[in-house]
Amino acid sequence: MTFEKTSGWLDWYQGPSRPKFKVPAGAVDAHCHVFGPGEEFPFAPERKYTPCDASNEQLYALRDHLGFTRNVVVQATCHGADNRAMIDALVNSGGKARGVATVKRSVTDAELQAMHDAGVRGVRFNFVKRLVDFTPKDELVEIAERIKQLGWHVVIYFEAVDLPELWDFFTALPTTVVVDHMGRPDVTKPVDGPEFELFVRFMREHGNVWSKVSCPERLSVSGPPALNGERSAYRDVVPFARRIVETFPDRVLWGTDWPHPNLKDHMPDDGLLVDFIPHIATTPELQRKLLVDNPMRLYWPEEK
Numbered sequence: 192m193t194f195e196k197t198s199g200w201l202d203w204y205q206g207p208s209r210p211k212f213k214v215p216a217g218a219v220d221a222h223c224h225v226f227g228p229g230e231e232f233p234f235a236p237e238r239k240y241t242p243c244d245a246s247n248e249q250l251y252a253l254r255d256h257l258g259f260t261r262n263v264v265v266q267a268t269c270h271g272a273d274n275r276a277m278i279d280a281l282v283n284s285g286g287k288a289r290g291v292a293t294v295k296r297s298v299t300d301a302e303l304q305a306m307h308d309a310g311v312r313g314v315r316f317n318f319v320k321r322l323v324d325f326t327p328k329d330e331l332v333e334i335a336e337r338i339k340q341l342g343w344h345v346v347i348y349f350e351a352v353d354l355p356e357l358w359d360f361f362t363a364l365p366t367t368v369v370v371d372h373m374g375r376p377d378v379t380k381p382v383d384g385p386e387f388e389l390f391v392r393f394m395r396e397h398g399n400v401w402s403k404v405s406c407p408e409r410l411s412v413s414g415p416p417a418l419n420g421e422r423s424a425y426r427d428v429v430p431f432a433r434r435i436v437e438t439f440p441d442r443v444l445w446g447t448d449w450p451h452p453n454l455k456d457h458m459p460d461d462g463l464l465v466d467f468i469p470h471i472a473t474t475p476e477l478q479r480k481l482l483v484d485n486p487m488r489l490y491w492p493e494e495k
């Protein structure tokens with residue numbers, strides 16, 4: 192099947208620079224996606240956008256180019272609950288990728304076990320209105336209870352303004368809970384203002400909550416974009432990410448978010464995104480926790 196991309200779609204950046212920042216040995220890109228290829232793994236009928244193709248070979252070439260060792264491939268919403276493209280990426284990774292799936296209540300125990308065997312270790316619950324139609328909470332609770340038996344965790348994606356309303360649901364989840372992109376703070380608001388304080392409190396009061404300190408390219412308002420060798424990209428995001436890394440050094444993850452779905456303004460050079468890391472994790476110890484120890488503990492515990 193051939194697909195026409197959503198109008199204005201920005202394709203991932205070709206020929207990224209080689210990062211100046213050398214990631215520690217064994218580093219994990221803990222948030223990235225594959226798209227199709229649509230011919231082989233069609234996009235879901237209920238999708239809210241149609242992307243360009245972004246194959247697992249292209250993802251793993253980027254991994255090697257950036258100096259990373261492993262990936263966590265997160266099911267993208269354009270594939271709905273059809274996890275075949277993501278699973279195909281895991282089984283073709285030589286054990287170097289783990290995955291996060293999207294499932295429905297109708298998923299069977301045998302299907303969950305097969306996903307586990309392929310390397311899936313979590314499910315994603317999405318509350319971003321432009322990306323999905325919501326799944327009823329009772330269905331999500333049921334799924335969370337079932338995947339808990341497999342030792343999996345729940346990844347949640349939401350916008351900062353929605354945290355108060357979702358608080359009771361999130362804090363009742365029975366597993367480790369990993370927040371995508373710091374719960375999308377509005378970085379024009381103060382880092383110690385009420386909105387971000389609520390997010391910090393969410394993590395402080397709930398030791399099972401982790402955060403990905405990813406996506407400065409999505410969250411930044413003032414830029415400048417990570418393009419053309421720019422060394423000072425996305426500085427407005429630094430205080431937010433740094434606060435989370437320094438306050439919760441053992442519960443943070445980092446990922447490229449390649450191939451960066453739905454960016455409207457520019458497509459970042461992934462090499463320069465890696466060069467953003469030392470601004471948010473400022474010591475070798477923090478960098479090792481963020482890029483190696485934490486993702487290994489969550490996704491490859493048997494190797495620790």
Ligand SMILES: O=C(O)c1cc(C(=O)O)oc(=O)c1
Nearest residue numbers: 266267268269322371452453
């Ligand atoms: O902000 C987004 O548009 C976005 C979309 C998806 C997805 O479609 O799965 O994943 C992300 O991590 C971010």
